[in-house]
Amino acid sequence: MAHVRNFTPGPVEVAANVLAAQHGPQGLHVGPEFSRAYVRATENLKPVFGTSGYVGIIPGSGTLANEMAIRAMLDEGQTALILDAGYFSNILKKSVECGGATAVLMPVPEGQPADPEAVRAALSQRKYDLLCFTHVETSTGLQQPVEALAKVASDAGVPVMVDSVSALGTSSAQIDDWGVSVMTAASQKGLGSVPGVGLIAVADEAWDRIEAKQSPRGGFTDVIRWRDQYDAARNWHPSLTTMPVAVVHALDVALDDMLNTRYARHAEARDFLCNGLKRLGLRAQIQANARAAGVTAIKTGDRFASSELVTYLIAEHQLRIAGGFGTNREEVFRVAHMGENAQIDAMKSVILGIESFLSQQV
Numbered sequence: 001m002a003h004v005r006n007f008t009p010g011p012v013e014v015a016a017n018v019l020a021a022q023h024g025p026q027g028l029h030v031g032p033e034f035s036r037a038y039v040r041a042t043e044n045l046k047p048v049f050g051t052s053g054y055v056g057i058i059p060g061s062g063t064l065a066n067e068m069a070i071r072a073m074l075d076e077g078q079t080a081l082i083l084d085a086g087y088f089s090n091i092l093k094k095s096v097e098c099g100g101a102t103a104v105l106m107p108v109p110e111g112q113p114a115d116p117e118a119v120r121a122a123l124s125q126r127k128y129d130l131l132c133f134t135h136v137e138t139s140t141g142l143q144q145p146v147e148a149l150a151k152v153a154s155d156a157g158v159p160v161m162v163d164s165v166s167a168l169g170t171s172s173a174q175i176d177d178w179g180v181s182v183m184t185a186a187s188q189k190g191l192g193s194v195p196g197v198g199l200i201a202v203a204d205e206a207w208d209r210i211e212a213k214q215s216p217r218g219g220f221t222d223v224i225r226w227r228d229q230y231d232a233a234r235n236w237h238p239s240l241t242t243m244p245v246a247v248v249h250a251l252d253v254a255l256d257d258m259l260n261t262r263y264a265r266h267a268e269a270r271d272f273l274c275n276g277l278k279r280l281g282l283r284a285q286i287q288a289n290a291r292a293a294g295v296t297a298i299k300t301g302d303r304f305a306s307s308e309l310v311t312y313l314i315a316e317h318q319l320r321i322a323g324g325f326g327t328n329r330e331e332v333f334r335v336a337h338m339g340e341n342a343q344i345d346a347m348k349s350v351i352l353g354i355e356s357f358l359s360q361q362v
C-alpha cells in the first residue's frame with residue numbers, strides 16, 4: 001500500500017526515529033529500563049507544559065486526560081463555564097456532564113479568539129467552579145489567548161482547565177506563569193508521536209482543590225493515585241497500571257527532539273502555508289493574530305467542496321488533509337503542520353497539490 005503522508009490534525013506524520021523507538025522486543029512496564037524512559041519523558045514534558053508540578057502519562061488518549069482533569073477539579077453538582085469555539089469544546093461539555101456537574105457554554109464569535117472582558121463579564125454573572133476551553137480548537141484552527149483568559153478567571157477566583165491536545169508542542173505553554181490549574185494533551189498531535197497515551201499537567205496550586213473533592217474521584221482516572229505512584233516508585237514502577245511500553249519509548253524520543261524546541265518551525269510552516277494559499281486566492285478561516293501554530297483551516301470560498309480536494313490529494317499526491325466540521329464541513333479544509341510536517345518543504349508539497357487541484361477546476 002502506498003504511503004499517504006498525513007497532514008491531518010492528529011494522528012500526525014511521525015518521524016522515522018520516533019517510529020523506530022517502538023520496534024524491537026517487547027520490554028517490561030516495570031524495572032529500571034522502562035522507568036528511566038517514563039521518568040525522562042515525564043520530566044521533559046514539564047518544560048513543554050511550563051510547570052514544575054506533576055505531569056502524568058496515562059494509557060489512553062486526549063479525551064481520557066480531559067475527563068481525568070475535569071473530574072479532578074469539579075465536584076458533582078458544581079458548574080463549569082466552557083468557551084464554545086467548536087466541536088472539541090462540545091466534547092469538553094460531555095466530560096463535565098459525565099461527572100455529574102453542569103456545563104454552561106459561552107459561544108466564541110466565529111473566526112476570533114474569546115474576548116477576555118466578555119469572559120470576565122460571564123464569570124461575574126453567577127458562581128462558576130471551573131473555566132474550561134480548548135487551547136487550539138482543532139475544528140477551526142483557532143488559538144485562544146490562554147494567559148489573558150486565565151488572568152480574568154483568576155481575578156474571579158475561578159480555576160482553569162485547558163485542553164491543549166492539539167496545541168501542546170506547537171507553541172509555548174507556561175501553565176505555572178499563566179495561572180492555569182490543569183492542562184491536558186496527548187501523544188499523537190503537536191508532540192509528533194504515536195497515539196496511545198493521554199497527558200495531564202497539574203500546577204502545584206491545584207492540589208488543594210483536587211484533594212478537597214467530596215464526590216467519588218474514580219479509580220483508574222484519579223490523578224492523585226497516579227501522582228502518588230510516581231512519587232513512591234519512580235525508579236521501578238512509575239505508572240499505576242501496565243503502560244503501552246512501545247508508545248512511551250516513542251514519546252520519550254519525540255520529546256528529545258521537542259526540547260530543541262520546534263515552536264519557531266511550526267509558526268514558519270503555518271505562515272508559509274497561509275501565504276502560499278493566499279496567492280492562490282484561498283483565505284484562512286481565522287484572523288492572522290489568532291491562528292494556531294499546528295493546524296490551519298482554509299475556506300474554499302465556494303469554489304469547490306472540501307471533500308473533493310481531500311479525495312484528490314490522496315489519489316494524486318499521496319497527501320491526506322482534513323475536511324471541515326459540522327455545518328461548514330464542505331466549506332473548509334484543514335491542513336496540520338505538526339510534528340514531522342512542521343516544515344516548509346512539507347507545506348510546499350501541500351500548496352503544489354492544491355495548486356494542481358485548482359488548475360483542474362473549470
Ligand SMILES: *Cc1c(COP(=O)(O)O)cnc(C)c1O
Nearest residue numbers: 061062063088134138165166186
Ligand atoms: C484530538 C482532540 C481531542 C481528542 O483527543 P483523543 O486523543 O482523540 O482522545 C480533544 N481535544 C482536542 C482539542 C483535540 O484536538
